[in-house]
Amino acid sequence: MNAPEFSTKMGISMLEKLIDDFQKLFKTKPLIAASAPGRINIIGEHTDYNDGYVLPAAVHLRTYCLLSPRPDGQVNVYSRNFQQLATFSLKGLQPSAEKSWWTYVQGIFWVLLDQQVSLSGADILIHGDVPLEAGLSSSASLEVGLLYGLLKLGKKDWPPEKIARLGQRAENEFVGVRCGLMDQFVAALAKKGSALFLDCETGEYEYIPLRLEKAGLVFLIYDTKVPRQLAGSKYNERRAEAQKAREIMKEHGLPSTKGVTGEKLNKLQGLMDQVLFRRARHVLGENNRVIEAKEALRKDDFIRLGELLFASHYSLRDDYEVSCPELDLFVEAAKNYPGCLGARLVGAGFGGSAIALVKKEAVEGLALTAAQQARKRNYPQPQTLVVSVGSGASAFWL
Numbered sequence: 231m232n233a234p235e236f237s238t239k240m241g242i243s244m245l246e247k248l249i250d251d252f253q254k255l256f257k258t259k260p261l262i263a264a265s266a267p268g269r270i271n272i273i274g275e276h277t278d279y280n281d282g283y284v285l286p287a288a289v290h291l292r293t294y295c296l297l298s299p300r301p302d303g304q305v306n307v308y309s310r311n312f313q314q315l316a317t318f319s320l321k322g323l324q325p326s327a328e329k330s331w332w333t334y335v336q337g338i339f340w341v342l343l344d345q346q347v348s349l350s351g352a353d354i355l356i357h358g359d360v361p362l363e364a365g366l367s368s369s370a371s372l373e374v375g376l377l378y379g380l381l382k383l384g385k386k387d388w389p390p391e392k393i394a395r396l397g398q399r400a401e402n403e404f405v406g407v408r409c410g411l412m413d414q415f416v417a418a419l420a421k422k423g424s425a426l427f428l429d430c431e432t433g434e435y436e437y438i439p440l441r442l443e444k445a446g447l448v449f450l451i452y453d454t455k456v457p458r459q460l461a462g463s464k465y466n467e468r469r470a471e472a473q474k475a476r477e478i479m480k481e482h483g484l485p486s487t488k489g490v491t492g493e494k495l496n497k498l499q500g501l502m503d504q505v506l507f508r509r510a511r512h513v514l515g516e517n518n519r520v521i522e523a524k525e526a527l528r529k530d531d532f533i534r535l536g537e538l539l540f541a542s543h544y545s546l547r548d549d550y551e552v553s554c555p556e557l558d559l560f561v562e563a564a565k566n567y568p569g570c571l572g573a574r575l576v577g578a579g580f581g582g583s584a585i586a587l588v589k590k591e592a593v594e595g596l597a598l599t600a601a602q603q604a605r606k607r608n609y610p611q612p613q614t615l616v617v618s619v620g621s622g623a624s625a626f627w628l
């Protein structure tokens with residue numbers, strides 16, 4: 231909970247620049263600086279809302295918020311990314327059908343007011359370097375960063391698990407996106423150099439060391455630049471299908487999506503229609519892969535981890551049907567590229583990004599090869615980025 235997160239990640243000079251901007255804009259000094267990271271999910275996709283396992287890690291890219299309180303019940307929030315100032319009153323804050331970037335900010339105030347946190351208004355400056363709409367959870371990093379900032383301002387020292395759940399609630403109930411817990415949880419609790427294993431059913435978690443550096447490996451992000459317009463509706467459709475499949479499983483004495491293997495899984499095939507069966511097969515298989523991936527990481531067995539990443543992608547593509555041709559192209563290019571151990575789509579899918587586990591020296595070659603193949607097919611020009619594993623949210627007094 232101190233300044234280093236700013237100083238090491240974005241540089242003191244950048245913090246000074248933000249403070250300067252804040253003062254020019256709001257004619258007052260910011261009192262709090264807070265930040266939270268975006269994430270990659272190493273494995274465990276579409277399992278969080280199915281009471282399953284996930285294994286995400288924070289990236290070094292973060293959303294930063296500077297704040298100072300106001301006495302008049304008004305919130306002024308400036309986004310450097312959108313270069314827009316939004317203003318709203320805390321009185322009568324209600325979810326509405328109209329959505330924009332500041333809806334996320336309103337959602338955080340709404341959820342805190344609901345928790346009886348006394349808030350008198352605020353001036354806020356936001357600067358994010360998590361790419362937007364790329365499947366790296368910029369929204370959770372904004373929600374959690376803001377929660378940390380406002381709670382610091384209110385001198386409340388709440389457990390990170392509780393803060394993560396409030397972020398999720400704001401997104402579910404105010405913004406209207408029915409996401410699971412993974413993104414907010416890792417934004418709040420991540421540790422540098424570690425992946426975060428979470429059992430979304432029990433809330434139990436553990437840190438798994440990620441010794442990539444020693445193995446000469448990095449995670450490469452490949453942003454397809456395919457707009458994720460369908461993501462919302464298709465995401466909810468998958469949730470509903472998975473829910474149906476789970477109800478049928480329960481009726482047949484299989485209440486959990488975890489630890490289901492072999493014969494039991496096959497038995498399900500006759501109990502539900504084929505689409506539901508494939509949705510269930512993905513979730514059950516993915517949960518098993520997360521456990522295997524966790525064990526592989528403990529042993530620094532990155533070859534096995536890579537195989538699991540490919541298997542996860544194929545299951546997401548064929549059984550859960552949340553991939554798209556642009557993501558598949560990258561994963562195939564990755565599969566054929568020497569020095570790439572594994573790759574898969576990351577986040578909700580339907581566009582957005584893929585990750586690849588790659589030897590350092592192979593990064594540029596893989597990025598170039600995939601981009602050339604994308605161009606040949608007239609796909610959008612992708613963007614690539616090597617990420618390092620960052621730490622969770624923090625807030626401090628300036």
Ligand code: GLA
Nearest residue numbers: 275276409410411412577578
């Ligand atoms: C989005 C949601 C997460 C999770 C993933 C899919 O990122 O926000 O909660 O469901 O999709 O794994």
